[in-house]
Structures are given as C-alpha cells and as structure tokens.
Amino acid sequence: MATIKDVAREAGLTVTTVSRVLNNRGYISAATREKVYRVMAELDYQPNEIARSLFRQRSKMIGLIVPTVSHPFFGELSTAIEQHAYAAGYKIVLCNSHLDQEKERDYVDMLKRHKVDGIIMGSHTLGVEEYENLNMPVVTIDRQISATIPSLSSDNYEGGRIAARLLISKGCRKVAYICGSLKLELFANRRHDAFVEEMTKTKCPHVVVQTNIDVFDTTQYEALVNALFTEHPETDGVFASDLKAARVIQTCVRLGKRVPEDVRIVGYDDVRLASFLVPPLTTIRQPIDEMADQLVGLILRQIAGESVPMDTVLPVALVERSST
C-alpha cells in the first residue's frame, strides 16, 4: 500500500507538499498539484486514516451500543444511525451488549481505547456514575441517566395516552398493558403512566403485566399471554410493544379469540414486522429515522464542543391498521 512518502518520492517532492495538496492547504502551484494528483492516481494512494486519527486526536468513529441489532427496533434504528453518521463522515463501531453488564462495561472500555469520538448508548445496564465518568460525548436512547448526559426518546407518555384512548374509544372494557420491568428509569415507563392514568380516569378496568421473559422464546411467551387470558378472561384490549403484541395476536388466535373483534391490540414502535402480521398491527409509531438523525446530531454537536439540549422528546403517531 502506497504511503504519502511514496507519492512524494515519485513526484519528486516532499511529503509536506503532498500533504498540502491532499488537504488543500496553503499555496501550491497548479503544476505540482497536477503532478501530485497524477501520481496519487497512479499509485492508487489512499491516505491512512489511522495515522490521521493519531495526529488529529479524532477517530471519526462513533461507538454504538445496543442490546442487539437482531431486535427489529434496534436493527432499524441502527441502520438509520449508520446512514446519518456516514453522511457526516463518521463510521459506526457496532456493539451488541445483549444487556449483559460485564459486556457493556467491556465495550465501553474498548471504545475508549479505540478513541471513538462519542458513544450512542442504547443499552443501559451500568450504574449512573459509570456513565458519568465516561468523560466523552455520549447520548442515550430512552434513558434519563443524569443531568449531564443528554437523552433522546419518543413521546412515550403521549404514545401511552393515544393507545389507551384508542382502546377505550373502540369499546374495550377490560384492558392489559404488557411491559418489561418498570424499575429501570426508562422513558418507556411513561407509556405505563399515561396508560394507567387514562384507564383510571375513565374507570376502565385494567391490569399491568411486567415481564422479562424473552419475547423470542415462543413457548414461554405464549404461556405468559395464556396466563393473562386465564386470569383475566374478559380482557378485550391489549397494549404492548410490537413484538410482544405479535405474540399476543398469535396466542389470541390459538385461543380462538378473533382480533380485533374479541380482542383489540395496539403495539408500540411500528417496526416493519408490524405490517407483516395477520391482522396487520395497529401501533404507535416511533419516528425512527428522525430519532437516528437527532441522535447523531447530538453526538456531533458535543464532539464539536457545542452544548446540546438535555432531554429531547420526539412526537409519536398512531398508525391504525387492522388489529383494533
């Protein structure tokens, strides 16, 4: 692989001059500029970004830590993040934490050693101080960590409210909300808050099911939904994130319940999977591309030394399909 030295030698110049034309800095005669370009083409020269990074103290890399890109939401979000980062000249180092604390810590250390310019955190298994001690540009997805780390989320509260109202307006008399643990300080919990508030306000009986069962575990998840309908047979409305909602649809069918006639189901996310289901899932759309755009923007502005808003909340929208 040709280096700047090879180009300089071949062009009968010094590396300084070559570097100058490479970076369009200072004065260079049209003649030498031409020559340098020609030699660079001849030698198929590509500047070594590692050396550049070392000198500039900038890697042009952003670390992305997510639970796993095989989850549709994070897959779609990661794609969008990568696109926006690339458009800005940044590369993405992908890290799947699988929500393993040790792994996440490991990844953070690795990213620091590799001098990424910033980290987008979609996984949150560490303690508050650990994130605060990072001492570099960070932005978190869906979790409020502290007053010093900016976060981004969709309007979970509004989403919960829209879902609740939709179910009520469709005539549901007994509804369920299925979610992960409410203990972590995730913005997703606002969905729960709004949902319960609405239901309470309208005196609609409701039940909240917290679970950490892996939604990809077909058997176990079905058992969970089964239990819900056994304990609350009158349930005629369910709100849960898209993947969970998909499981609910499955189980309803197996139980001989019709969707939406007997049970109405609303998802959250609007991952593409939602449109593949039978019936296609009504859901609350998170603006994934916009989120990615903002996430990258928040990191980039921190890298540039600018100050950024602390908690950005993006609007959601109801996508009404056939499950309600």
Add this chain to the structure above:
Amino acid sequence: MATIKDVAREAGLTVTTVSRVLNNRGYISAATREKVYRVMAELDYQPNEIARSLFRQRSKMIGLIVPTVSHPFFGELSTAIEQHAYAAGYKIVLCNSHLDQEKERDYVDMLKRHKVDGIIMGSHTLGVEEYENLNMPVVTIDRQISATIPSLSSDNYEGGRIAARLLISKGCRKVAYICGSLKLELFANRRHDAFVEEMTKTKCPHVVVQTNIDVFDTTQYEALVNALFTEHPETDGVFASDLKAARVIQTCVRLGKRVPEDVRIVGYDDVRLASFLVPPLTTIRQPIDEMADQLVGLILRQIAGESVPMDTVLPVALVERSST
C-alpha cells in the same frame, strides 16, 4: 487522558519499561511491574489503540458490508458476526449499502483508508474485478465472485429440494417459487434449481416469479402476490424466503384462502419473524450463528496469512411449523 508517558513519568521509569509490562514482554522485576500496574490504575490509563494500530499495521477492525441490518436475516447474522469477532478481539465497522453500487464502492474505499484488517461482504453490487483488486482479506456471503475470494453460504440446493419435497408430500398440485432476480450469480439461485428440478421430476406444475419489488412495500408486494393467485388460481403451495412468505400468508388470508389447508407455504432463512407469524411459518433454517462463526474464522485465518477453503457450504434444516 493519560498516555504511556504519563505512566512512565509517574512511575519513575521509561516508556519502554511500561510498554514491556503492558505487553508482558521481556524481563521485568516484580517490583517495577507492581509499580507500573499501580500507576496505571491510579491514572486510569488505557493504551491508545490508534497508536498501536499504526505501529502494528493492524487495526483489529473488520468491515461488515450488508444491504441493511434492518433486514431480519442480516440483523441476526450481523449480531452473530459481531459476537464472534468480539470474542476474537476484533471490532466491527458497520456499513449498510442498501444495495447501492456507488455507496458500496464508497464503503470499500473508506474501509481501506481506515485499514480494516478484512472485509465481510454481504452486499454484492460491484463487478468481479473490483472485488479482486481489493487486495486484502475478504469473504463473501452467498456469492461466488471468483476463484480467489472465499465464500460462505448455506446449502441452498438442499434447501430448495427439501422445500419442494415437503410441498409435494403434502399433496400440492400447483406450486410457486418467488424469488429475487436470478441473474446475479448468487448461491440462492441453487434453491431455484433444486426446486424446479424436483417439480419437473415429479411432473408437478410450477411457476417461478422473479421480483425486485421491496418486500417492505406492503401495497406493491400484496399486488404481486395477488397477481400470482389471479394468474394461477389453483396454486396450493408456495416457496419463498421468510419475509416474502410472510407477505404470501397475509395475502392468502385476505383472499379468503386458508393456510395451510388451501395453500401450503414454506419459507427460507428461519429468521425469528417466522415464529411470530400466524400461522407460524414452516421454513428452511439457515444456521445463522454457525455461518457467522465461519465467516469470522475465514477472515481471521486470512489475516493470519493462512490459506482457507474457497467455498464453504453449511447444512440447512427443515423447521416444520404450521404453515404446511
């Protein structure tokens, strides 16, 4: 951020010695080793991997180019690849080509400039010579490029055969195979070959539908499947990759056809989506984790200067669920 110099100064030693304990090379007294460790901990020293990369001419980074990680198959495969790479001390630079030729070329150049140690290519929009001129460790997913670039794929031929035989054994009399363009030299085309062979051999009427319509485009894709059933109303068996199969199920239901009673459907991939469908999709399983493992292994061995097998084909398996 502390550098090796800071550690050396603080410990009253030279950088050489510190480097030595850092890399466990040569002789060092237990005393100084202790001291160095202590100072490193005090200063929270992390070796700068950029500097290391420059010196070692090894970035410990692998480029991964896929159409998009938001596609379930690539999302799952990418997760697995990242895990295996990480276990081997390598990081993944994520590139979503969106099957855009210019973009893919751009990504390849970028990866070369960043001195990644190898590239895993899951996107194939470039010409053969371009890949051959890469001049670095490469392995491709599902495409045979040339005699010099190793590839990895699942046993598409066997998968096509299993699917065909299953449909036949279930009593199908008129089947369809839906696929992307057969023009590219992709191993996926072997599915088609085997499928058609089996159908011909058993004299089972069949039709092949090639399409490049985006499977995520609900309306258009439904129109395509609609057209299939309009032109071939007696179709009672369909083989297509999981996402396409999901669309077929959807459209069948909309047309009032029962699955599997009226139409039997077999997918290919066994992405997790398959188990979420109603009915759960019978499909040919690609061994995603094993593929990722081998892919990473093939790259690593090339990086190590070892020779590797040219075309690796991994076995597939029938996962029988309820759509057949």
Add this chain to the structure above:
DNA sequence: TTGTATGCGTTATCAT
C-alpha cells in the same frame, strides 16, 4: 533488568 533511539503515516509549525 532497564534505557536509548527509531519508526509507524500523517499534519502543523517554522523556515527558506
């Protein structure tokens, strides 16, 4: 057992 000098490829500063 530890230190000195050099180089990895690049850019910036200061000369000329």
Add this chain to the structure above:
DNA sequence: ATGATAACGCATACAA
C-alpha cells in the same frame, strides 16, 4: 511556493 522537522502514542531493535 516548497522543504525540514517535530509530534501524535506506542512498540521494537539494540545497547548497557
């Protein structure tokens, strides 16, 4: 308009 040199942070060959 171009060149010599130092520096980015680290690891090695060679000395001592």
